């Protein structure tokens with residue numbers, strides 16, 4: 001079959017790498033792709049937020065199946081446009097993608113189906129939001145309702161921080177995303193992520209992971225999109241996974257179906273684990289980045305069968321073939337990230353690294369310039385390894401990092417520290 005993957009980051013490189021290994025895949029195109037993706041698929045220029053353009057591309061290239069990587073095309077209705085054109089796609093409708101695109105929508109769903117989450121309130125004006133903050137005190141969490149490229153959540157440890165976040169959001173710092181603000185009780189505990197395929201009715205877990213959001217070792221410094229991840233996440237024990245499925249995921253899927261917006265795609269449940277129980281922090285409607293890199297490395301070629309079963313509504317009969325393995329990825333970022341950073345700096349040494357089912361460097365922000373590999377983004381490489389133990393995966397990934405010659409890049413040296 002001919003397959004199109006939408007996106008051009010490390011997540012899409014990992015998806016393409018796994019899909020390309022499956023014999024069902026005859027032709028694989030990634031739009032827009034990147035320099036690393038070009039090693040496993042054809043890359044094509046395409047406006048992936050334009051549903052009509054994506055449909056036209058699929059018709060021209062006889063595409064049988066589309067995998068939508070990031071949240072923006074989902075929120076823009078690309079899955080709806082493909083469904084209307086009769087093209088099979090992996091990813092939820094725009095209505096169902098509100099589980100990520102609107103924090104208040106998700107909280108409403110949780111209230112309606114009884115899913116455990118933090119107490120909350122929503123505001124469209126600063127004055128009542130500030131009064132609520134003062135009544136509740138810190139620590140407290142302030143969230144822009146809409147999509148804000150990872151900048152919309154402030155975990156405020158002081159009242160002053162929380163007030164500043166509310167004031168900035170209502171002053172327009174995040175544009176339309178901050179026109180409505182959700183304020184939530186602070187939840188103590190350890191965060192972890194659980195990835196569950198949903199076909200509107202049935203659900204199938206495809207892995208757990210933990211990422212490292214802060215830029216610096218020891219979880220210090222500003223938040224990022226994620227500086228590394230590992231899978232599985234031991235904090236999500238089988239008992240807690242069962243609790244999450246029974247109390248959070250299945251009720252959510254049932255409530256979405258009841259509202260006439262069945263959820264089809266991967267549900268990425270961000271969870272807070274405290275005293276042996278999980279509560280929902282947030283949903284995302286796509287695989288995490290860099291979590292997909294470790295999930296895809298563990299799933300390998302079967303990932304395509306699972307994504308197809310999900311899109312075709314066959315999850316009741318689908319199974320994951322698990323190995324007793326662990327995967328870990330180290331993100332290499334451009335110096336200065338998540339602030340300003342240089343673009344176009346050269347990266348050398350990748351050709352000498354192993355590339356097999358246990359070792360991959362997934363590219364995020366890279367391009368070829370005059371034949372040489374250069375960095376084009378903040379997060380640039382995902383150096384990923386799989387092994388029988390997390391320690392062995394960690395050591396293998398950092399051995400690869402040591403072979404990469406990129407003076408303008410950096411990484412954290414402690415990925416996996418909680419589980420190790």
Ligand code: GLY
Pocket residue numbers: 211225226284287288289290291
């Ligand atoms: N790594 C966090 C995310 O993908 O949202």
